[in-house]
Amino acid sequence: MLLWITGTRSMSLIFDNKKITLAAALFLCFCPYFVMSGRYALDCNLMLCCISCSVLVLLLYLKTGKLHTLLLSGVCFGISLYSYALSYLIIPIFLVLISLYMLYHKKITFSRTLLWAVSVCITALPVILFAYTLLFHAEPIHFLGFTISPISGNRMDEISFSSLGANLWNNLKITLTYSIYPMDSVDKFYTLYPVSIPFILLGMLCSVYDFGNSFRTRCFHSGTVYLFYFINCSFVVALTPTDHLYRANSIYICYLFFFLRGIRACCDFLTVYRKAFLSILAYGYVLWIASFMRYYYTIYSVLDLHTYANSFYFADISDIVTYIDENLGDKEIYADCVDVEEFLYFYYPISPYERVPLSAREEDGEIPKHYILNASTPLSPSAAYIVRKENQEFISYLNDSGLSCHTVEFSPYYLFYFD
Numbered sequence: 330m331l332l333w334i335t336g337t338r339s340m341s342l343i344f345d346n347k348k349i350t351l352a353a354a355l356f357l358c359f360c361p362y363f364v365m366s367g368r369y370a371l372d373c374n375l376m377l378c379c380i381s382c383s384v385l386v387l388l389l390y391l392k393t394g395k396l397h398t399l400l401l402s403g404v405c406f407g408i409s410l411y412s413y414a415l416s417y418l419i420i421p422i423f424l425v426l427i428s429l430y431m432l433y434h435k436k437i438t439f440s441r442t443l444l445w446a447v448s449v450c451i452t453a454l455p456v457i458l459f460a461y462t463l464l465f466h467a468e469p470i471h472f473l474g475f476t477i478s479p480i481s482g483n484r485m486d487e488i489s490f491s492s493l494g495a496n497l498w499n500n501l502k503i504t505l506t507y508s509i510y511p512m513d514s515v516d517k518f519y520t521l522y523p524v525s526i527p528f529i530l531l532g533m534l535c536s537v538y539d540f541g542n543s544f545r546t547r548c549f550h551s552g553t554v555y556l557f558y559f560i561n562c563s564f565v566v567a568l569t570p571t572d573h574l575y576r577a578n579s580i581y582i583c584y585l586f587f588f589l590r591g592i593r594a595c596c597d598f599l600t601v602y603r604k605a606f607l608s609i610l611a612y613g614y615v616l617w618i619a620s621f622m623r624y625y626y627t628i629y630s631v632l633d634l635h636t637y638a639n640s641f642y643f644a645d646i647s648d649i650v651t652y653i654d655e656n657l658g659d660k661e662i663y664a665d666c667v668d669v670e671e672f673l674y675f676y677y678p679i680s681p682y683e684r685v686p687l688s689a690r691e692e693d694g695e696i697p698k699h700y701i702l703n704a705s706t707p708l709s710p711s712a713a714y715i716v717r718k719e720n721q722e723f724i725s726y727l728n729d730s731g732l733s734c735h736t737v738e739f740s741p742y743y744l745f746y747f748d
Contacts, residue, residue, distance in 0.1 A: 333357045335381040336585055342388045343551045349589050356588060359618045362520040362581055364625065365513065373575055376416055379409035380579040384554055387427075391436055391551055399441060400448045407452025415565055415576060417460055423561045424449065427554060434549040488568045496567035500577055504584070505529065508574040515629065520574070520581070522617045524610075525588055528595070532587030533559075535594050552586060559583035646715055649739050653713050657746055660713040665702045665720055665742070708732060710747040717742060 333354065340353035357363050366374050383405035390398040406424065410416050428445070431437040437445070450457065458470050458477045469478035505526050507514035514520045521529070536556040543550045559580060566577045592610075599606050646664055653660050699706075702716055704726040716723055718741050727734065727745060737744040 332363070332378045332381050332582075335378070335385045336582055339381065339385045339388055339582075340586065340589055342385075342392060343586070344589060344593065346593075349593065352592065353585060353589055355614075356521075356585055359614075359622075360521045360525070361514060361518045361621055361625070364621075366575075366578065366581075373413040373415075374578045376409065376412035376579045377581060379405070379412040380558070381582045383409050384558070384582065387554060388551055391431075391549070391554075394436075396441065396444070399437070399445055403445045403448030404452045407449045407456075410449075410453040410456045413579075415569070416579075417456070418565045418568075419558075419562050419579070420449075422565070423558050426557045426561065430553060430557070431549075434543070434547070436549055489570065490568065492570065493567055496570050497563055499570075499572070500563060500566050500574075503572060503574045504577050504580060509572045510575065513574050515624070517624065518617065518621045521584060521588070522614070522621075524613055524617060525584075528591035529584050529587045530591070531594055532589070532591035535590050536587065552590060555583045555586040559587075646739075646742065649715050649742060649744055652737070652739075652744070653746075657713055660746065661699075661709065661711055662713055662715065663699045663702055663706060664715045665717045665723070708747075712746075714745040715739075715742050716745060 336357050337350060337354045341347075341350040344350070366377065383402060386398060386402035386405050390402055406420055410420055424446070428437065428442050432439065432442065455472065455475065455477060458472060461467060462470060462478060469476050471477075504520060506519045507516045519526070533556075536550075536552050539550040540553050540556055542548075543553065562577060562580045562583070566580075569576065595606065596603050650662065650664075653662065702714060702720060702723040704722055706714075706723065706726075708727065708730055714723075714727075724743070732747065734745045734747050737746075
């Protein structure tokens with residue numbers, strides 16, 4: 330709901346057109362990505378809503394020129410830094426770029442720029458301290474009753490400049506079509522429907538033209554805010570090669586703007602046939618939406634309950650682990666959690682100060698636990714295997730091994746163990 334309000338209001342500030350504002354509202358309501366991301370909006374996907382709020386407040390400042398609105402936007406951008414680790418790079422670079430553009434067009438003074446930066450830094454001070462401990466491997470910092478310490482894994486290791494061009498193209502492709510992760514998108518409907526893609530690409534070109542034209546006319550273009558954010562977000566996401574489009578989730582507010590900018594460009598060009606063009610486009614979207622809603626709330630939702638990784642949060646394995654401890658003794662445990670040990674932490678919470686790498690816990694004498702099961706998993710008499718019933722790869726691998734094992738059924742898992 331907040332995304333719908335902020336996104337729609339932002340578009341009304343830029344285009345100042347009721348029909349375009351209505352189109353933005355419908356786009357946010359019925360496009361697949363916005364529908365699907367609403368079901369898992371926390372974690373990194375929270376960044377989409379945070380950025381939408383932050384940009385809205387910045388656009389309000391550009392319209393009113395009031396200092397308190399500028400400072401509020403700084404607070405919003407500071408809060409956005411808590412939404413996702415990639416924001417540590419995306420937001421600072423974006424703020425520098427848009428500040429320079431605003432300074433050039435005299436939409437902000439240098440003193441206000443400094444105050445804006447201070448408001449961001451004060452709001453995001455815990456994040457800044459955390460980034461400091463992460464980058465410089467510093468000792469934990471005690472701040473206002475909190476202890477800020479680096480995480481066990483170094484997320485900075487994910488940053489790489491290799492294959493940057495290929496990654497940029499791949500990110501554009503998957504964000505406009507679909508990724509390998511079915512919780513993000515489905516290949517039948519893409520993230521924003523196939524019919525949206527040409528208008529989004531046209532809107533990108535028009536935004537680049539508007540940006541270049543702003544230097545000739547000395548006229549500030551509010552849409553450049555989204556152009557800068559899109560370029561910056563695309564670049565940073567390309568530094569972390571991935572086929573999961575949720576890493577670029579905040580880019581979709583830019584796609585909303587590009588789509589509307591492309592539609593307006595078409596309407597400006599088709600002066601005579603504008604009504605016919607919009608009617609055909611509207612009917613096309615109605616058909617796409619009807620087809621998607623039917624698929625999503627019938628076929629897809631049934632598959633989602635049992636197939637996709639997020640369903641593990643609804644399938645407690647604590648009873649199975651207790652059964653192993655009480656009946657099988659000290660067994661090395663293989664839990665079918667698709668290589669995400671956090672699924673186990675969800676049911677066995679520990680203090681963040683105790684969380685150290687899995688290998689270190691094993692060296693301290695803790696019974697090892699593993700979190701992925703496939704055809705390369707070793708089969709050992711000293712191990713117990715908690716297997717999803719859908720994991721036919723491992724079940725077939727176990728059956729083909731010729732080893733005799735015991736099976737205990739726990740919905741939706743099987744427990745396999747040897748004598």
